[in-house]
Amino acid sequence: MLKQADSYEEVYGSFAWEVPEVLNMGVEVCDKHADADGARTALIFENENGDVTQYSFQALKALSNKFANLLNAKGLKRGDRLGILLPQSMETGIAHIAAWKAGLISIPLFTLFGEDALKFRLSDSGARALVTDTENLGKIEAILGDLPDLEVVFVTGAKRDGNVIVDLWKGLDAARDAFAPVNTGADEPAFISYTSGTTGNPKGALHAHRTMIGHLPGMEFPHEFFPQAGDLMWTPADWAWIGGLMNALMTAWYHGVPVLAHRARKFDPEHAVRLMAGHQVRNTFMPPTALKLMREVENPAQRFGVKLRTVAVAGEPMGAELLEWGRQALGVGFNEFYGQTECNLVTSNCGLIMEARPGSMGRAVPGHRVEIIDAEGNVLGPEEEGHIAVRSPDPVMFLEYWNDAQATKDKFSGRWLLTGDRGAKDADGYFWFLGREDDVITSAGYRIGPGEIEDCLVRHPAVALAAVIGIPDPLRTERIKAFIQLRPGNDGDPDLERDIRDFVNRRLSPHEKPRLIEFVETLPMTATGKIKRKDLREAEIAKLKKEKEASGFIPRIRPRSG
Numbered sequence: 001m002l003k004q005a006d007s008y009e010e011v012y013g014s015f016a017w018e019v020p021e022v023l024n025m026g027v028e029v030c031d032k033h034a035d036a037d038g039a040r041t042a043l044i045f046e047n048e049n050g051d052v053t054q055y056s057f058q059a060l061k062a063l064s065n066k067f068a069n070l071l072n073a074k075g076l077k078r079g080d081r082l083g084i085l086l087p088q089s090m091e092t093g094i095a096h097i098a099a100w101k102a103g104l105i106s107i108p109l110f111t112l113f114g115e116d117a118l119k120f121r122l123s124d125s126g127a128r129a130l131v132t133d134t135e136n137l138g139k140i141e142a143i144l145g146d147l148p149d150l151e152v153v154f155v156t157g158a159k160r161d162g163n164v165i166v167d168l169w170k171g172l173d174a175a176r177d178a179f180a181p182v183n184t185g186a187d188e189p190a191f192i193s194y195t196s197g198t199t200g201n202p203k204g205a206l207h208a209h210r211t212m213i214g215h216l217p218g219m220e221f222p223h224e225f226f227p228q229a230g231d232l233m234w235t236p237a238d239w240a241w242i243g244g245l246m247n248a249l250m251t252a253w254y255h256g257v258p259v260l261a262h263r264a265r266k267f268d269p270e271h272a273v274r275l276m277a278g279h280q281v282r283n284t285f286m287p288p289t290a291l292k293l294m295r296e297v298e299n300p301a302q303r304f305g306v307k308l309r310t311v312a313v314a315g316e317p318m319g320a321e322l323l324e325w326g327r328q329a330l331g332v333g334f335n336e337f338y339g340q341t342e343c344n345l346v347t348s349n350c351g352l353i354m355e356a357r358p359g360s361m362g363r364a365v366p367g368h369r370v371e372i373i374d375a376e377g378n379v380l381g382p383e384e385e386g387h388i389a390v391r392s393p394d395p396v397m398f399l400e401y402w403n404d405a406q407a408t409k410d411k412f413s414g415r416w417l418l419t420g421d422r423g424a425k426d427a428d429g430y431f432w433f434l435g436r437e438d439d440v441i442t443s444a445g446y447r448i449g450p451g452e453i454e455d456c457l458v459r460h461p462a463v464a465l466a467a468v469i470g471i472p473d474p475l476r477t478e479r480i481k482a483f484i485q486l487r488p489g490n491d492g493d494p495d496l497e498r499d500i501r502d503f504v505n506r507r508l509s510p511h512e513k514p515r516l517i518e519f520v521e522t523l524p525m526t527a528t529g530k531i532k533r534k535d536l537r538e539a540e541i542a543k544l545k546k547e548k549e550a551s552g553f554i555p556r557i558r559p560r561s562g
Helices: 008-014 025-037 057-073 090-101 115-125 134-146 168-174 211-220 242-254 269-278 288-294 300-304 320-330 405-410 450-457 494-505 533-550
Strands: 041-046 052-056 081-085 105-109 129-133 152-156 165-167 189-195 203-208 259-262 283-286 310-313 334-340 343-348 360-364 370-373 386-391 416-425 431-436 441-443 446-448 463-473 477-486 516-519
Touching (some): 081 115, 115 134, 165 168, 242 343, 269 300, 288 320, 300 320, 334 360, 370 416, 441 477, 450 463, 450 494
Parallel strands (some): 041 259, 310 334, 477 516
Antiparallel strands (some): 360 431, 441 446
């Protein structure tokens, strides 16, 4: 835990990692609190109708023990994988806790994933079991025949119970509430978080139990020495992503801080304000896109009584205007931080002890060594552009990419983990994001790989080739645009575009759907047959500049490097 001091240098210099050899995340985020003060509130769940249910740490311990016993009764053993396809809910929390206590590896899965996305992740991980709800069961049943490793599907609210489709609550009611957690090692695998890449399929970042310890300073810092008395955490980020799961939920539970859970099918800024005010949320992790939408709500602090203590922001750059709006409208500064699925929360701002520099990712979080390096792994000086890299070993760093030794090797340059982003560090140690080395698209806080989208598009019978890029957007950071080369005999008319959109809508998550589609005769290719997305991006940026110049407004658009 970070020790509060008057300066960044004091905090950074006094920090030292304390990672025990034996560590079980399930015990750390649940059982230790249940044993010390079982009545302490762990979760406040508000459903879509506004009904509120509270759960204590003792209740979570008993329910996760029951689920761990149920998993063992179904034949799952240490090292097996459990998929978790659920929204923010109590069942999501106990599923992860139960998996970790039983020595299993949990796999968070986004409920808006289509069948193709789910099939790949469940197949690639070799998941033996899955927990989901009736709303998502249909997608799973459609792909069960392609998942030979998947033996049992636990369903909340199931209307049937058998050998494969199992009524979760019927099983929990019959299970014992006593369970002895497995003594997992700190380096033993705990969960797989799938991340998007630019080509091919997504990669599964395998994390150890020690990553719980690794996440702590990266959230204690932007939340200004979290926890403080009265803290209560909420995030609109889905718990299927490492940001929602580890940044908000598990870090709060590790410290015994209650978490507000709420399932919103679509982010509504006024509803978010009312939710935070109604529950007196003190801490939130929120992407800039959500904050930009919240600017539509007039005087949220005065009108609704929002009383936030800290706001941590990540996912895309935050400008001076948004920072100033937060101070004026919410009475709180926003602390921007940076990380990625493989190595999360490594740079951050902390307004309590350091100057907030709009657009900066902050300074290295205590415990992490972050530098700008060149292609040979040499540390560069102030203001020099290069690779943003993190020195290993580091507790928050992933173990490996699941089933992909080559990708794991390529992620490192010696002892430096390469984030894949380019940046610079100023003379005061503040980091500045300059561009991505790959083609990952940042839209509404999501990092989206074009590979999955392109793969889906080319499955349409009229599509020969497809290329997907991100183009600048003032609200979302980037919009997804697809360039499609049709098969002979097809015309790019409105009816075909609608058909392609319907085809994609059934298979991809909403945040992955192209907002713009352009039919082209050919796509720019390299000599080896790779699509040159960089050329497409540059052409789009040039077109945007020309359009804006013609209207008398010249935008500040920085082309990506690489």
